[in-house]
Amino acid sequence: MFSKSTEYALRATLYIAQKGSEEKKIGIGEVAKAIGSPQSFTAKILQSLTKDNKIICSISGPHGGFYMTDKAKKLPVRSILEAMGEDEFLDKCVLGLDKCSESKPCPMHSKYKIIKKQLIGLFETETILNLASNIKAGEVFIKLK
Amino acid sequence: MFSKSTEYALRATLYIAQKGSEEKKIGIGEVAKAIGSPQSFTAKILQSLTKDNKIICSISGPHGGFYMTDKAKKLPVRSILEAMGEDEFLDKCVLGLDKCSESKPCPMHSKYKIIKKQLIGLFETETILNLASNIKAGEVFIKLK
DNA sequence: ACAATAAAAGACATGTTTATCTTTAATTAA
DNA sequence: TTAATTAAAGATAAACATGTCTTTTATTGT
Numbered sequence: 001m002f003s004k005s006t007e008y009a010l011r012a013t014l015y016i017a018q019k020g021s022e023e024k025k026i027g028i029g030e031v032a033k034a035i036g037s038p039q040s041f042t043a044k045i046l047q048s049l050t051k052d053n054k055i056i057c058s059i060s061g062p063h064g065g066f067y068m069t070d071k072a073k074k075l076p077v078r079s080i081l082e083a084m085g086e087d088e089f090l091d092k093c094v095l096g097l098d099k100c101s102e103s104k105p106c107p108m109h110s111k112y113k114i115i116k117k118q119l120i121g122l123f124e125t126e127t128i129l130n131l132a133s134n135i136k137a138g139e140v141f142i143k144l145k
Numbered sequence: 146m147f148s149k150s151t152e153y154a155l156r157a158t159l160y161i162a163q164k165g166s167e168e169k170k171i172g173i174g175e176v177a178k179a180i181g182s183p184q185s186f187t188a189k190i191l192q193s194l195t196k197d198n199k200i201i202c203s204i205s206g207p208h209g210g211f212y213m214t215d216k217a218k219k220l221p222v223r224s225i226l227e228a229m230g231e232d233e234f235l236d237k238c239v240l241g242l243d244k245c246s247e248s249k250p251c252p253m254h255s256k257y258k259i260i261k262k263q264l265i266g267l268f269e270t271e272t273i274l275n276l277a278s279n280i281k282a283g284e285v286f287i288k289l290k
Numbered sequence: 291a292c293a294a295t296a297a298a299a300g301a302c303a304t305g306t307t308t309a310t311c312t313t314t315a316a317t318t319a320a
Numbered sequence: 321t322t323a324a325t326t327a328a329a330g331a332t333a334a335a336c337a338t339g340t341c342t343t344t345t346a347t348t349g350t
Binding site for chain 3: 025027028029043044046047050058059060061062063064065066
Binding site for chain 1: 146147149152153155156159222234237239240241242243244245249250251252253254256257259260263264267271276277279280284285286287288289290
């Protein structure tokens, strides 16, 4: 469904949301290990999430690392997809028609729109904090071997 | 949701199913024009759909071209995804965990599985013929400018 | 100031996707 | 058998995705 980059972005963000805070920042090494991702590549991805988009904060130097503000933790999962440039698929048509619409639908439109609405709902309703708290509770996992 | 290749494959297949038959084969030029895709690239894709997988038939030479058997037209849309190697996403987890399962779920698992089930249902229930016939009726479109 | 630590930034490498163009092979009709 | 037509096959190329490695910058503690 998503690119590797976005998968890592989602897992890393959830890990940082769960484990980190402004007082306890998380190093890239710990993040990569915890989610099972290539460290340098994950670093690039986190860099992009700290840029303009205000999802993750980072501090260089000793005791530095990544963390999220309480406000950022309340963002919907979709905001991560947006930051990774992978949310446009929620607007897109199964057959790849730019102008697919209610008045000019593709052959899958009417059946798919019902599913798409649920997908959008899922990514807009679930917050980062929401998902992260289930990790803390040990109910769900972000790394599996 | 899908790669360009798969989008072209879906549109091309629907067009051929709709317009073609063993008596009236469709040339690659007509297909590409009708669905708005790059001709040579579409040719490669159709080639792969005529290979092992028995979705599309083709004949070289004058009055040659592409067509589908009535049997092939009754295949579910999923068979095109399989032929394009893009159906594995229907098994995959949103966060990219290979082993995500009911007993070891990712944070999105429980909510996403409901949606995934519908997606699978959509691609397995809808047949190529089914979707193509709606094109013929002018109710839906496979090219929009 | 200096050394240590950690992220940021940049260069590089490999593979895949998305194409385009040319040549070959198959088929038909004259 | 020759010319025309059409898909198949192959070579090539640009863009992007995925990943590694090195250097630079920011920050902290001594």
